Amino acid sequence: MKYVIVGGVAGGASTAARLRRLDENAEIILFERGEYISYANCGLPYYIGDVIYERQKLFVQTPESFAARFNIEARIRSEVKGIEPGKKVVTVCDLNSGKRYEESYDKLILSPGAEPVRPPLPGIDGDGIFTLRNVSDTDRVKEYVEERDVKRVVIVGAGFIGLEMAENLHEYGIDVSIVEMADQVMTPVDYEMAAIVHQHLKAKGVGLYLQEAVTAFRQTGEGMEVVLRSGLILQTDMVLLSIGVRPDARLAKAAGLEIGETGGIKVNEYLQTSDPDIYAVGDAIEFPNPVSGRPALAFLAGPANKQGRICADNAVYGNRRKYKGSINTAIAKVFDLTVGAAGLSAKMLERLQIPYREAIIHGASHAGYYPGAIMMDIKINFSPTDGKLLGAQVVAADGADKRLEMMSAVIREGGSVYDLMELEQAYAPPYSSAKDPVNMAGFVADNMLSGKVKMISWREFQAMDTESTLVVDVRVPGEFAEGSIEGAVNIPLDGSRAEYRNLPKDKTIVVFCAIGLRGYIAARVLMQLGYSVLNLNGGYRTYAAVTAGKGNPVNLFSVPCSGPVNKK
Template sequence: MAKYVIIGGVAGGATAAARLRRLDEHAEIIMFERGQYISYANCGLPYYIGDTIKEREKLLVQTPESFKARLNVDVRVLQEVMKINRAEKTVEIKNHATGESYVESYDKLIVSPGAEPVRPPIEGINHASIFTLRNVHDTDKIKAFCNEKKPRRAVVIGAGFIGLEMAENLHELGMDVTIVEMANQVMAPLDYEMAAEVHQHLKTKNVEFYLKDGVNAFQPVADHLKVVLQSGREIETELVILSIGVRPETKLVKDAGLELAENGGIKVNEYLQTNDENIYALGDAIAFPHPITGKYVNTYLAGPANKQGRIVADNVVTGNTRTYKGAIATAIAKVFDITVASTGMAAKTLKKEGIDYISSIIHGSSHAGYYPGAMPYTLKILFQPKTGKLFGAQMIGYEGVDKRIDLVATVLMKNGTIYDLQEIEHAYAPPYSSAKDPVNQAGFVAENILMGRLKVITWREASKLDSRNICLLDVRTPEEHELGHIEGSINIEVDKIRERLAEVPRDKKIIVYCGVGLRGYIAARVLMQNGITEVYNLSGGYKTYEHTTGKQSNEDIFESSYIAHDSNIYRGKPVEKIAAANFKTIEVDACGLQCPGPILKLKSEVANLKPGERLLQKASDPGFMKDVQSWCNMTGNKLISLDSKAGIISAVIEKGEEKKAASGGATIANLPQNKTMVVFSDDLDRALASMVIANGAASTGKDVTMFFTFWGLNVIKKQEKPKVEKDFMGNMFGKMMPDNAGSLKLSKMNMFGMGSMMMKKRMLSKKVDSVEDMIKTALDNGVRMIACQMSMDVMGVSKEELIDGVEIGGVATYLEETEKSNLNLFI
């Protein structure tokens, strides 16, 4: 009779034990688990904490008793294997319940030690309010803490899949949630432009998050904890969840002399066998060659672990008859209202590995647009330039993301190509899909690229091009262009491009863009077939460009929170509730419409209202969240409320009053309302003052123009400037003046630079943006910045040295703006 010993339960070990029994009824099977639970729904733990899963028992898939009764497996919990003696084929065990130690022999040994959470040596990291989440025991501690202490604020360190799931569930419990992430994006398996969509969604949920920042210390203060970040910021909280990552737990096997891969995982062959023929390994702790790169990687996912358990059991009982092909790390997560999924390799990984690739981004609807409830998605695929072999995919959306990523993963695991995506036959009916499913559509677009019918350019590539050598062509409607566009682009609507071909320059590279890419493709084909060959379509269109080039982090959103008499935390300033008025409100459904559909629908419906009447419009296009605010500001209508739930954006708009004539015959609308200022100084304090005033004015909806002249030009210089040919005096001035906004000095108490350093540190501690961030915010808010041409000539400053978005002009340009202003400052 064979004797099989298994170290570790949960996904891999428990699956192997169950399969072993089904294959060999008479074998002796012993499973050791140092914890109390052998088989539980690890991935469901965050949802139990957030009360989505109400009953704790539902997390427990199997118990020692149920395993014994049904499978006759000897399960020994709270017993830890301390040593493997390979020569004797024995293991030494310590019973944590009794304290005794003993030895058990084996014929075949299966090790599934799993992974342990990373817990770096940070000051205060062992505080009682700081938790990791890896097992049921961790879950019980967090749940008990939340029930007993009732924390109002929580900080999640790390923005991976588990970190974001925890952020959502703590948010569902009513806490103000802050995420801190060292990288420049959330969810490392995603490429930056895809993660940017997640960033924007988190903002709609009032989740505060800091990117490119880490933790220096955890400091107890009275009844809460202070999280001190590397940037100097301090966050007060009552609860911290560490989700920094995990690493293979391999000390036991390493001490036994089993071979480890370079990445620290247990090295196994295609049969999941270690360098000891009697010992097999599986789960989070193993390292196996990646199907694409061939390099050893770890895969921290339950799906592969379960499959490995079945393969190992077969090989243990029947000899090495089944092989493991590796995992492409197909993963999915719910992040509030959206679903985020990935499979295979990301662009950044392919680039790191030196693998040549092409990427393509498409946007569309989850099902036929004419059937109610269609929801938007974004799908990115990566493939080999010549053969079209698939390397990976990422998808974000509200519905149907799971089935699409599974289809792509199946093709990828079969070493398939973009042509296989085209040929996938899917179940189609209007409530579920379109005749051309998103996966098919991704394959069609990829083929157009490979066949040369379409040249694509990414947002990152486009941003690096010299603006003098390109022409940005916006082929959306004028209304869309007015709501937001890429700086410097010209607007020719796609339906009119044939009659306006003469306006498109033939001596420049043409970068065409629309909302999501489809109209851009049509326009590109028209141009290419009319002799304009250097035409590129912006991948993902303006939607992807806007997401990626906008501000990514979401800091300090809880600054104005307050606790009301009902002990709940409310955001904003405490105000009296206005009694419900007798407003006529009509409801308009614009769900399923893609930009500019929702705005055009809004425009036509509001035109039918009388002043004071209200309209509730619902839309599924995420861009509507921003567009409706801009539209109301531009048209004089009032945005009463704006909300997003389950992917549906609801906006209530009140039609504005007609402007009445003021004395003298002028209308209120015609009175000067804008703000202008001349920035003459490059002192840090004066530059800060100018930016604070400009951003404040812009936030009220006023047009702001800043005219930078002489020393003020130093405020708007790039941090990384290209090499520029200058004359002798230009070089001299350049060496004597500040290099950029980060080099500015204080007008008083500068103390050889110490003063400005102290000021910047003070600003960080008080959570005041740097002057560089304020400049970016001002440009994002539409503040117009003009550099004086005459001053540039005198000071030897070239256009290439100035930050993107700054215009070049003279006094007349500035004076024209002052005519429209009721405030003009000189700083």
């Protein structure tokens, strides 16, 4: 058998290695148009920031090592220009010599990846404007930073890579500004979670221009001007475009393979394209999202690598292994915070018109009585009917990745908030609590679904009629004194239960505490006394984050004085 693979990074290299392990006698040729194969794509920002110091570390395999270990021929600087599915040949251009030749295949695997979006803005092709996708881009950026002694950078696009670059360049000593069209950074998390990141970026001294767009780039004598839609002009030495990527499906399209509605190469559950002898993996494929059921793209290294293994098995043994799709579990380090998401955000659920409810939970990263516990912010989106977990988001300075894994495992299994309740977390004081925040998220959702409490979101709360509403802060007076919601009255839960009977019956009562737990207990009391009561989702911590800059301070890392009950 002769296998030809187009694209030598994550998905392509994985497929190639597995093919060899399955078939010692096959001929395997891997074409890569770039200079390198199997490199650490996700490590590139850290190499620019000198966090990864040795360039050599970026390379998992080289053509030489690939040959030595796997007996695979990797041809770099070799661009596949066309596929003739009928003849089962590809046309290859040797980018060094310019020579073209044909290579036949029995099975072809496409792993062309994605390409960065570069909007046709005036001045975008000027000096000092970069995208970052591969090692060569990285070398160019690093050289520019060092040789031009860059002092200021504007990053356009506040996605995961944009923020990773912001951190790395800032830590390198460069003044960083970020321009983003949306009202928030990091699309996969919802606004109230992103709001925490906004606070953190500002605290680090990063310029953040939200709801702004670049209209032009202008070269000046001492650098560049980035012109924004609002009229604002940012002076900078360098621009990094991280607006997004799109699947590179050009080759597939030209070959007549079916392209999906998202622009990705359409594959079936065996990762097979519309031509049975051509498989495709990685960033370029379209596959139904397991949560929404809708066609989707996933620009992630993990799924690409897992697809490689499945694809190789199917190419060698026939279609036996099914790919189940990616729930887009993604994570990034943003300075001292970790930000992650899996499944669908509320924004996305609304766009897809999928009904959902949401719960925002704050819990300690480990037992509050053990040193070093910090507050985490967790949000879950779930089905209002059966509690199916639709999405999970975490922002925290510690323990975020673990909680995301726990929830991601449940989403992937098609599980529900009831599964979150039952997750048997590994508990010892340095690691968790007797009720982990992920369990708490399940408990809150269960209480909502079973009608034990009605929640109100910060957005709904802001839109409420103040005349008919009584806002009750159930925290202790010391907490109230440090800052509360305007107009709230302070009736502490602990010890003041009797006073709840005297509240006016003709108003809707909105209760809140620091994180939501005492608010819930107060709501239970009031409900059973016959009141119409709503508990503010996420408590004062979330409210303060979304109204930050309007006088409500957020302490990202403190555990409030009165945490969850029965945490051992």
